[in-house]
Amino acid sequence: MNAKVISVWGANGSGKTTTAVNLAFSLAQRNFTVGLISSNMYYGEMQTLCGCNIPEDRGIYHALMGGETKNMFVQAGKTSVFVLSVPDKFDAMQLTTVSAKSVKDMLDDAAFRFDYLVIDGDTELNNPISSIGMTEADMIIAVHRPSVKDCLWYSGMKGVGDLLNLSYKTVHILNTHDKSCDLSAYKSSIGLTFDFELGYVENANIYANTGQAIIFHDLRQEREYISGMKALTSSVILGGGQ
DSSP, X not given: OOSEEEEEEEOTTSOHHHHHHHHHHHHHTXXXXXXXXXXXXXXXXXXXXHTOOOOTTSSHHHHHHHSOOTTTSEEOTTSSEEEEOOOTTOOGGGOOOOOHHHHHHHHHHHHTTOSEEEXXXXXXXXXXXXXXXXXXXXXXXXXXXXXXXXXXXXHHHHHHHHHTTOGGGEEEEEEOOOSSSOHHHHHHHHOOXXXXXXXXXTTHHHHHHTTOOGGGOOSHHHHHHHHHHHHHHHHHHHTTTO
């Protein structure tokens, strides 16, 4: 592999997909070519956040079946971010079994085409793209949004990380605390030291629904988010978590 592989992981609702998208664009702003891979095998979510479309003759299933990713990624606008997901009009009735080997072959091929691969992981441990992505990753970014659910998720998943020896390459980020959960109680309960913090952005859902990354907006809340994302991006480039 030539590319550095970054896996983004978290509970449902943690903001991991938004984090993966903004990290990819943040790396691209530093003149890196980035492959952004979705582990969602049911519908094409990733491209909606990136403002692009994936036609039926491209996408992740074709890459998995063919063993190579040439022409399967779709460029996000005029940026150096390229997206691999299921097509926009994918029918979940077409779901097929995905082997660990096909995922490994796909990642190996994609790694020769990019400087970075950012994999948006799945909460489900049996998702092969997510699980193989984490074992192959140079860094795992665990995204936490303060909540009771996140404490329960981390409690359930911590043993997996220890068993698979993933902890040494995992960084934990506190994502968009909206004050709906007592932060002191949350930190005490989860027992983690967070490496980075991404600020709350009220317009985040609007940006997601219009295919715009948060880091492209220069407003007060957005600037706080961007500051945290820049610090995270620098750590990725410098190899933090290793």
